[in-house]
Amino acid sequence: MQISSRFTIAIHIFSCINTFRDEYKITSNFLAMSIQVNPVIIRKLLGQLKDAGLIEIKRGSGGASLAKKTREITLLDIFNAVESLDDGRLFHFHENPNPDCPIGKSIHPVLDSRLEQIQRAMEKEMQSITLEDIFKDIAKYTKKTLPLNQV
Amino acid sequence: MQISSRFTIAIHIFSCINTFRDEYKITSNFLAMSIQVNPVIIRKLLGQLKDAGLIEIKRGSGGASLAKKTREITLLDIFNAVESLDDGRLFHFHENPNPDCPIGKSIHPVLDSRLEQIQRAMEKEMQSITLEDIFKDIAKYTKKTLPLNQV
DNA sequence: GTTTATTGTAACATTTATTGTTACAACAGA
DNA sequence: TCTGTTGTAACAATAAATGTTACAATAAAC
Numbered sequence: 001m002q003i004s005s006r007f008t009i010a011i012h013i014f015s016c017i018n019t020f021r022d023e024y025k026i027t028s029n030f031l032a033m034s035i036q037v038n039p040v041i042i043r044k045l046l047g048q049l050k051d052a053g054l055i056e057i058k059r060g061s062g063g064a065s066l067a068k069k070t071r072e073i074t075l076l077d078i079f080n081a082v083e084s085l086d087d088g089r090l091f092h093f094h095e096n097p098n099p100d101c102p103i104g105k106s107i108h109p110v111l112d113s114r115l116e117q118i119q120r121a122m123e124k125e126m127q128s129i130t131l132e133d134i135f136k137d138i139a140k141y142t143k144k145t146l147p148l149n150q151v
Numbered sequence: 152m153q154i155s156s157r158f159t160i161a162i163h164i165f166s167c168i169n170t171f172r173d174e175y176k177i178t179s180n181f182l183a184m185s186i187q188v189n190p191v192i193i194r195k196l197l198g199q200l201k202d203a204g205l206i207e208i209k210r211g212s213g214g215a216s217l218a219k220k221t222r223e224i225t226l227l228d229i230f231n232a233v234e235s236l237d238d239g240r241l242f243h244f245h246e247n248p249n250p251d252c253p254i255g256k257s258i259h260p261v262l263d264s265r266l267e268q269i270q271r272a273m274e275k276e277m278q279s280i281t282l283e284d285i286f287k288d289i290a291k292y293t294k295k296t297l298p299l300n301q302v
Numbered sequence: 303g304t305t306t307a308t309t310g311t312a313a314c315a316t317t318t319a320t321t322g323t324t325a326c327a328a329c330a331g332a
Numbered sequence: 333t334c335t336g337t338t339g340t341a342a343c344a345a346t347a348a349a350t351g352t353t354a355c356a357a358t359a360a361a362c
Contacts, residue, residue, distance in 0.1 A: 001236075001347095001349080002152075002242060003152065003243060005243045005246075005321085007242060008262060012245070012254065027337065027338090028338075029336095029337085034255045035249070036245075036255070037322080038321080040322080040323075040324090041321070041322070043338065043340085058330080059329050059337075060338070061329085062330090062338065075269070083152075086153055089153065091158060092159070092349095093159045094156040094187075094188060097185065098184060098185050098186070098187050101167075101184070101185040103167050103170055103185055103293070104185045106289050106293045107159070109292065110291075111162060114226070115159075118276045118280075121272050121273055122272055122273040124272070125269045125273075129268075133265075134262070134265065138257050138261050140261075141257035152318095152320080155349060156350085157349085179309075180308085191351080191353090194308095197309085198309090198310075208309075209359080210309050210310080210359065211359030212359050212361095
């Protein structure tokens with residue numbers, strides 16, 4: 001199965017904060033218009049990003065902002081913040097291999113280190129990409145034009 | 152979300168075939184006893200592995216066997232055989248970013264290449280590990296002892 | 303030819319995660 | 333006090349993973 005869209009939505013959120021922070025208050029409604037999902041979905045994600053120390057949110061008055069420099073936030077930070085992997089493991093292992101079978105007994109300890117090896121390769125690549133990199137890429141595609149909502 | 156257990160179950164299947172092929176007919180029931188899942192689950196997986204050209208299955212008389220050398224089957228081959236990723240993509244992208252927003256318009260083309268970059272890092276690591284490697288690891292944990300079923 | 307074990311597959315149930323939605327109390331600033 | 337916003341509960345809808353029973357098709361053994 002695919003990794004959930006929370007990851008790409010979270011990156012979208014950061015991109016909006018970075019692009020519009022000087023001109024607009026970044027509320028869940030503002031983000032919902034750009035991402036085109038329900039504002040409550042956004043708020044839950046914002047909560048996860050806040051809990052991970054990546055953004056700050058103002059209650060009441062509203063608005064999200066970056067808690068770190070764009071160079072200091074990696075895609076791995078974002079992935080870990082929004083993707084709740086069971087026990088931190090990317091791969092789901094079948095639960096009950098038969099301990100009375102020589103393979104059933106050994107498959108788990110043997111495979112675990114290999115699965116970790118694969119997961120680490122993915123995480124290392126995620127860690128090598130920062131929001132700064134993403135924002136540079138975006139700058140090639142867009143100039144700051146008129147925002148979409150005038151509310 | 153985690154990657155489904157079909158992946159680890161498939162590796163378990165290969166391990167059983169390799170270990171018991173000279174002594175036992177590797178049926179879905181035999182495998183189900185070692186893996187401890189329903190035989191129909193096993194049969195569906197065996198079908199996927201057969202379609203990918205990794206194993207051979209005998210109808211009627213029954214039994215699965217390797218279609219290639221253990222050096223020639225990588226974890227990536229197995230992953231691709233049993234994990235049906237939508238459009239081959241590991242990451243699910245939110246469907247409808249707003250094209251009227253500068254970020255909404257650019258997020259998809261910009262992120263796509265980065266997501267591919269991450270996926271490729273994972274696939275490269277999977278490709279570097281063959282069944283031969285796994286079977287060597289297993290050999291350190293187990294000697295061929297009495298099989299579990301006498302049926 | 304009959305019997306037997308097995309595969310392939312349909313049909314369905316169960317569980318879990320994702321995603322979407324409405325509603326509203328808590329909050330902070332005007 | 334009014335207003336807009338966040339945080340969160342409660343629930344619905346969808347989709348995927350996993351489990352189960354049943355049975356026709358198959359191939360070998362007798």
